[in-house]
């Protein structure tokens with residue numbers, strides 16, 4: 001793999017010599033740029049050619065990225081071995097084992113997320129069972145992570161939430177009541193750690209200021225100086241699985 005630097009953007013390209021190619025040409029694909037060259041083309045000639053076409057490459061790449069981003073997601077993604085599922089800001093492999101010895105489905109997190117279904121799970125019930133087991137496991141995982149974050153920042157803020165609840169919230173990531181109860185969207189299990197941290201800290205700061213006053217934001221900024229970047233991430237977030245999928 002070779003790299004070309006255009007200002008600050010680094011474009012990796014793959015060079016392929018072809019007996020059939022009569023002249024140099026460039027193929028832009030979502031994951032890579034391929035330069036096809038007739039045999040014995042000098043490296044310097046290739047580099048000049050790529051450099052001359054850099055704007056076209058960039059334009060094509062942007063168009064393609066846009067297309068990939070706007071591609072509608074399949075509504076139903078089967079929860080079977082080999083599927084990639086969203087988890088903590090990345091996609092993680094799912095492996096489903098059958099005929100487990102336990103009476104209830106078991107979930108383990110190793111390199112993949114491993115779900116073992118109890119013996120006798122019907123073919124028709126498999127996916128629903130995997131989904132239910134995953135949801136419960138996600139929630140438990142999230143609860144532990146949120147507790148750690150909350151513990152740490154509550155000490156700094158000298159304020160502790162009365163209760164933290166997880167639920168499916170359609171439009172919000174979190175909320176805080178005047179009684180000090182915090183509600184969090186359980187879909188936060190799909191976002192990266194820094195984003196989760198920001199949402200929890202945001203709600204914890206409401207224990208001190210139950211509004212979005214400059215004082216409130218000042219407090220947030222004190223705890224999370226780059227909070228604006230994290231808010232931007234949340235605004236651009238698009239779920240891999242449609243939210244309804246998990247309902």
Ligand SMILES: [Zn+2]
Nearest residue numbers: 202206211212
């Ligand atoms: Zn708020």
